[in-house]
Amino acid sequence: MLRPFRHFQVAGAIAGFGILFAAMAQAAPTREDIDRSVGLRESWQYLTRDVAWPARWTPDGAAFTYRKTVEGGFAFETVDARTLDKSRAFDQQRLAIALGNALRRPVKPLRLPFETFDYAGDRQTIVFSLDEAGWRCTLADYRCEALVDPSRPRGFGVVRDLSAPADNHPRLSPDGRLEALVEDDNLVVRKAGGGDAVRLSSDGSAGDFYDPETIAWSPDSRRLMIYRVRPGYARHVQRVEAAPAGQGQPALRSQLYPKPGDTVDQERPVLIDVASGRHTEIDAALFPNAYQLSAPRWRPDGNSAAFDYVRRGFGQARIISVDAATGVAHAAVTEDARTFVYADRRFAQDVGPAGNEIVWASERDGWNHLYLIDGRSGRVKNRITRGDWVVRDVVRVDEKKRQVWFAASGMNAGEDPYFRHYYRIDFDGRNLIPLTPERADHVVSFSPDMTLFVDNYSRVDLPNVSELRRARDGALIAPVTKGDISRLTAAGFRAPEVFTAKGRDGKTDIWGLVVRPRNYDPARKYPVIENIYAGPHDSFVPKGFWPFGYHSGGDKVIGMQALADLGFIVVQIDGMGTANRSKAFQDVAWKNLQDSGFPDRIAWHRALAAQDPAYDISRVGIYGASAGGQSTLNALLFHGDFYKAGVAYAGCYDNRMDKISWNEQWLGWPVDGSYSAASGVDNAARLQGKLFLIVGEQDSNVDPASTMQVADALIKADKDFDLLVVPGGEHSVGRSTGPIDYVTRRQFEFFVRALQ
Structure with missing residues (x-):
């Protein structure tokens, strides 16, 4: 009460009630004002209609689905790509009950706690992410379950959690005759379905083991590549939970948490001939001091295997190609940087069964662009994209048509340089075709056969618009949704x-x-x-x-x-x-x-x-x-x-x-x-x-x-x-x-x- 009283005295002494009201209008907010502001999200978030999220296509490409805003929350809708008929994607009431039972907490039908989902195989099962975990719900009987990842956890991808077992299920050879797994830290093979195991290594140990999760069979079933691992430093962060729910005493929580400078797992690729048992440990001269290696992968022709390498310190990234017959490695492509190679934005895709060409993303000219690389020599065959703009994402590499579909920003003069647009271009850098003309930020979802796409675009002052377009040239086929914010605007919203x-x-x-x-x-x-x-x-x-x-x-x-x-x-x-x-x-x-x-x-x-x-x-x-x-x-x-x-x-x-x-x-x-x-x-x-x-x-x-x-x-x-x-x-x-x-x-x- 003291503060308003003093305001009244000062204001009255100076200039009467007019100035008093002006002073009150500029007074510090009250607790009620603050509580009202804190509640703004709950007041506003359900006032829009038909503001849609980007679409997801069904596996057969016959339809697409999306979430959109409706009265009271969100609805998932399915659109037939041929007729444009709309229907509900599933029974949200039943799904909310099933998911709530699995989560052991109430779930509201119009507030399902995920934004997108995919069909698993057919339209009878959906999968989605929730709380950084995968979930699956069956739509025939409406049952939901969390998906369990059987692989061994890794601290930020670089130190294995050895307190958890590795996923050591037998890996079946492509011809179906043999299966490979690890016993006593060594690689073994046996007949499919079981039987006596034949050791393919004998030098593995707990401190230098063969990792079953890296087993990779060659397409002809003649060879295996596997990583041998020397564990890094298993740093754990310890946290005390002072007031755990349902118990009086504190609890200690432990987390594998590698920090800068810690020793990471050292992985050494080993090539093994199954029939002869011959081992070839790949010479690490081309991938020294690795921060991380990707899982090994075989080229379709079976003549080579490859893996990605990032050097500790992020100054270099490479694709290493290993000859299947000799075990000799060469750098199929190398990216060096004076500062850093942005590891999370790397893109590479082999062209052809032998990896003789590679589509590669690089910032070597100062902008993120695509290059066609000779996978045998590592040299640039030609640039695919160029200019003072940025390739943001590669959607599809079409080997047969020798075309790339990609998202980019900054190409359009006079426009916000962060707006994403979508394009198609030939491998030789010709015939650049823009597909999303509207002056806005675009998120595009292509059909599996790349003949259609749903374009979801918006700006901070333009509610989301979704349109079905033809992928060949971006021509409009039909509108899908258009966001309505009239009630939100009436409530005071301004862009x-x-x-x-x-x-x-x-x-x-x-x-x-x-x-x-x-x-x-x-x-x-x-x-x-x-x-x-x-x-x-x-x-x-x-x-x-x-x-x-x-x-x-x-x-x-x-x-x-x-x-x-x-x-x-x-x-x-x-x-x-x-x-x-x-x-x-x-x-x-x-x-x-x-x-x-x-x-x-x-x-x-x-x-x-x-x-x-x-x-x-x-x-x-x-x-x-x-x-x-x-x-x-x-x-x-x-x-x-x-x-x-x-x-x-x-x-x-x-x-x-x-x-x-x-x-x-x-x-x-x-x-x-x-x-x-x-x-x-x-x-x-x-x-x-x-x-x-x-x-x-x-x-x-x-x-x-x-x-x-x-x-x-x-x-x-x-x-x-x-x-x-x-x-x-x-x-x-x-x-x-x-x-x-x-x-x-x-x-x-x-x-x-x-x-x-």
Whole structure:
């Protein structure tokens, strides 16, 4: 009561009731205002109609399915590709009951917890992903079960969990006569169906074993390739769950969790002639110090086998081809990089049964493009694509027609360079055919025979439209769905603004979004809050329709509007160091994760403030999760003169504490000074501004000790900060699972106190 009373006295003394009402209109939000903003997602998310997700085709190509918004939630619909007749994909009421029984929790029919599904074989069984696990439901009797992966788990793909058994089921030879498996760490073969085993190796041991999960038969059943493995360092992260449900005492949780610099499993390919038992261990000169090898695969003609190699430190990637008769290896293609080869975006496909040609994706000219490689010499035969734009995805390589179907962005002048469009091109780089003309971001689903496709396109100001088109030339066959947002608009929704400004170099366009309060008054001054995620592995500013479009970052952007309604202007920006632009654009992050594109972001903020007097860059806050949490902390460590307050969720604040896979990709190997330079622990004494750290106690993605080590360093540096540890909370705490309302409310209240 004290605060309104003092407001009344001051306002009355100065200028009467008119100024009093103006002062009240700009007063700090109340708890009721904050609770209302926290509930915005629930209020808005079911107001759209016919906003569809990208389609999935049935195995026979006769129909396609998709999820769309309906009254009260979502419905799955099937469309006959010939007649365009629509029907429900399955009985959602029965599926909800079956899935709820399997999950042991209620499931609402119009809120099924998955976005897409595929048919398994026919239309009587569907499979989908839920909580990072596979699920299968039969539609004849409506029964659901989780799919169990029998393979041995690996810590981030590079260290096997030896406490779990390997999948050692007998691998049947192509001719059906023999089966191979491992006994006592050695490879054996026997007649199909059982019988006496014949040892094909005798030198295996627990510390140097033959891995049954890597057994690969040659097409003629004469040879085998298998990996022999020396185990890496089995680092485990230990977490205490202080308040486990249903029990009074804490519980200890353990997770295999390799970190940067740890020894990874050493895999050595071995070629074995089954009849003679002759072993050939492949010379590792072409794949030294491997970070990872792919599973071995035989070419269809049986004359060679191949595997992919990434060198530790990510400076080189190769396809290694091994001659079946001699065991001699050669590099079918090599990719070298001054900084890093982006391992997750590599693409390669053999052309022909012998692998004499390879379609290969490379950034060697500064942009991600496709090349036709001579698989015998490793030399480039010709370029397939070229230009100052980026191949984003390869959909299909047609060997017979010698054509490639692919998605790309940045090809259309004057358009958002992140918009994805689809194209077809010949192997020789001629006859480039655009298939998706609308000025929007496209996600295309091709029929199995590549004669038709469903184009799902949208923009932040255009609800999703789905159309059936002819694959030959992109010609429209028929509309499928068109999103209706009239009720959402009536509830106050307004599309965010797209804003571009020049980056640190004064030349490169930096793209972002601006979300203003729904009661925005241009005569006021608004504090600014930036929603940051600056991981080098992708770009993050939504390009599709929000808040409910596919890959739109919907939860994050609804959160931006909810936060804006409390009296802020909220923005999201893709600065340098992120992906989907040029190689140089992404390379800014190499050994430089503390950068997070801040010079570009600050230039963008200043450019918008120069145009908009309401944009108050004397009061700028920032928030983010995971790598965005690290960036949030770094904003206050390295740019505390600009950013005044930050909320950091589940951050990987010291990259030496985080998972091996993500961090060695961007900071390299061996661990060097670049890890310390980006460390929130080592730089904690530089903190300026107000900081709120939030972490889930049971975070299995980023070791939660990373947050506590920052807290320890801040205490030692005598720096004030806020800390919230959510008991039992996972990595997604406060975002998509967990006590989201409580955590979000705490974030909103923090920014109100810190910036208003």
